[in-house]
Amino acid sequence: MARFAALLSLILAANTLALPQYESLAGLSERELEDILPRLNIVKPQPPPGPLSDTSAKLVNDKAHPWRPLIPGIDIRGPCPGLNTLASHGYLPRNGVATPAQIVNAVQEGFNMGNDLAVFVTYAAFLVDGNPLTNLMSIGGKTIFTGIDPPKPAIVGGLNTHAVFEGDASMTRGDAFFGDNHSFNETQFDEFVEFGNKFGGGNYNIVAAAEFRWQRIQESIATNPNFSFISPRYFTAYAESTFPLFFFVDGRKGDAQLPPDVARSFFQNSRMPDGFFRHNGTVSLDLVGNAIGQVFEAHPIAPGGNQGKVNTYTVDPNSADFTQFCKLYTDFVNVTIKSLYPNPKGILRDALNTNLDFFFSPLKGSGCTQVFPYGH
Numbered sequence: 364m365a366r367f368a369a370l371l372s373l374i375l376a377a378n379t380l381a382l383p384q385y386e387s388l389a390g391l392s393e394r395e396l397e398d399i400l401p402r403l404n405i406v407k408p409q410p411p412p413g414p415l416s417d418t419s420a421k422l423v424n425d426k427a428h429p430w431r432p433l434i435p436g437i438d439i440r441g442p443c444p445g446l447n448t449l450a451s452h453g454y455l456p457r458n459g460v461a462t463p464a465q466i467v468n469a470v471q472e473g474f475n476m477g478n479d480l481a482v483f484v485t486y487a488a489f490l491v492d493g494n495p496l497t498n499l500m501s502i503g504g505k506t507i508f509t510g511i512d513p514p515k516p517a518i519v520g521g522l523n524t525h526a527v528f529e530g531d532a533s534m535t536r537g538d539a540f541f542g543d544n545h546s547f548n549e550t551q552f553d554e555f556v557e558f559g560n561k562f563g564g565g566n567y568n569i570v571a572a573a574e575f576r577w578q579r580i581q582e583s584i585a586t587n588p589n590f591s592f593i594s595p596r597y598f599t600a601y602a603e604s605t606f607p608l609f610f611f612v613d614g615r616k617g618d619a620q621l622p623p624d625v626a627r628s629f630f631q632n633s634r635m636p637d638g639f640f641r642h643n644g645t646v647s648l649d650l651v652g653n654a655i656g657q658v659f660e661a662h663p664i665a666p667g668g669n670q671g672k673v674n675t676y677t678v679d680p681n682s683a684d685f686t687q688f689c690k691l692y693t694d695f696v697n698v699t700i701k702s703l704y705p706n707p708k709g710i711l712r713d714a715l716n717t718n719l720d721f722f723f724s725p726l727k728g729s730g731c732t733q734v735f736p737y738g739h
């Protein structure tokens with residue numbers, strides 16, 4: 364009872380939080396509250412986990428990680444079919460609220476994502492969508508379960524937050540402009556399958572990936588007056604087009620040919636097929652970079668966006684592109700993160716600086732120079 368009162372006062376204190384109805388706390392058992400409460404405390408950032416020692420293909424839809432349906436009102440899912448699946452199999456907390464270290468461990472263990480890629484993507488997302496004070500992030504919408512927010516303009520909105528990481532022209536999710544930026548869209552998935560039929564001999568493969576990426580861009584140009592396709596979304600859109608080829612194909616097969624029923628299982632149901640094996644060997648930044656190149660080269664387009672009307676795509680010369688990988692990093696820190704945390708102080712500044720160091724760590728030796736927006 365005392366705990367419940369503490370939680371209530373916490374919620375009242377967080378009066379800037381609009382608590383969506385489906386996240387009502389009324390349904391929580393006392394045990395669930397006991398699980399949640401200690402996690403709302405201020406927590407020091409933990410160093411990211413290192414690489415796996417055993418990177419072989421192995422059964423990952425195993426007895427210890429059964430798929431379970433969502434608990435309505437509690438379990439949160441979002442725009443990323445990879446993280447959604449890891450949560451629905453218990454590689455991540457099933458409620459969809461996780462620490463960056465849990466995410467790095469889960470993407471490595473469950474899918475064999477390389478440590479460099481895992482750390483880079485996880486800390487990028489965490490810095491813009493997570494709570495640096497409690498060290499927690501929602502893989503979907505905003506939630507009380509990540510604790511009290513740092514001061515605005517910080518958002519701490521989870522991965523659904525538009526335009527800091529999540530963005531337009533996704534494969535199976537609509538553009539934010541149309542009102543839902545994260546739910547599985549059957550019409551778009553049907554097109555995904557159609558492109559596999561047309562260009563991949565029935566499967567989603569590298570050729571289908573390149574053609575579908577281009578179709579998604581063309582469709583947003585033609586229908587979304589607010590279409591934005593600049594860094595970081597410019598990079599993540601191409602990267603995510605390649606992910607299914609590595610991560611959703613059974614590791615014993617490893618032929619980068621993804622059948623439609625397997626794709627649907629991941630994209631729609633957050634579910635690994637029965638007996639699913641993860642990728643054989645790590646999927647590094649280099650491996651993904653090579654596939655990104657093939658998707659991009661098929662139909663190159665410079666970063667830009669529509670100008671408030673459809674069919675007004677205009678190149679944005681300020682955005683990083685594939686010739687300027689370091690600028691992707693630098694602008695993400697100096698512009699995107701800085702706009703959310705213009706002038707952090709005390710423990711908030713310390714937590715941001717530590718997480719910024721973690722974010723840069725995979726780029727050591729890459730030729731990019733670390734930037735320090737908050738001194739060091």
Ligand code: HEM
Pocket residue numbers: 442443444445446466470474476480481484485488522528529530531532533534535536599603604606607610611
């Ligand atoms: C390492 C941590 C990861 C983070 C923080 C992350 C985050 C995200 C976010 C925010 C999006 C939405 C982007 C958008 O469409 O606007 C996304 C999309 C996507 N993610 Fe992840 N992701 C991670 C790892 C993974 C992994 C391991 C996989 C595959 C197993 C994966 C597969 C995908 C795919 C295929 C999409 C595109 C969905 C679509 O376009 O319909 N991600 N991810």
Ligand SMILES: *[C@@H]1O[C@H](CO)[C@@H](O)[C@H](O)[C@H]1NC(C)=O
Pocket residue numbers: 525526538539540541589591
């Ligand atoms: C419209 O585009 C701007 C700039 O990218 C973005 O900040 C805003 O969130 C977008 N609004 C919608 C509804 O997509």
Ligand SMILES: *[C@@H]1O[C@H](CO)[C@@H](O)[C@H](O)[C@H]1NC(C)=O
Pocket residue numbers: 537543548549550551
């Ligand atoms: C799904 O996408 C289609 C095509 O872009 C769109 O017309 C439709 O409104 C979307 N459906 C939902 C439920 O958002």
Ligand SMILES: *[C@@H]1O[C@H](CO)[C@@H](O)[C@H](O)[C@H]1NC(C)=O
Pocket residue numbers: 420614615616643644
């Ligand atoms: C994984 O790759 C290694 C080295 O190429 C090979 O020896 C092994 O048989 C592969 N494992 C599976 C399950 O295909």
Ligand SMILES: *[C@@H]1O[C@H](CO)[C@@H](O)[C@H](O)[C@H]1NC(C)=O
Pocket residue numbers: 693697734735736737
């Ligand atoms: C990034 O911001 C820092 C501090 O505000 C500044 O010193 C640095 O020159 C900036 N770097 C770039 C490449 O813009």
Ligand SMILES: CC(=O)N[C@H]1CO[C@H](CO)[C@@H](O)[C@@H]1O
Pocket residue numbers: 523524525539540542543544545
């Ligand atoms: C910025 C934005 O459009 N975000 C939206 C993402 O989708 C959810 C649910 O459909 C909306 O509530 C957000 O406003």
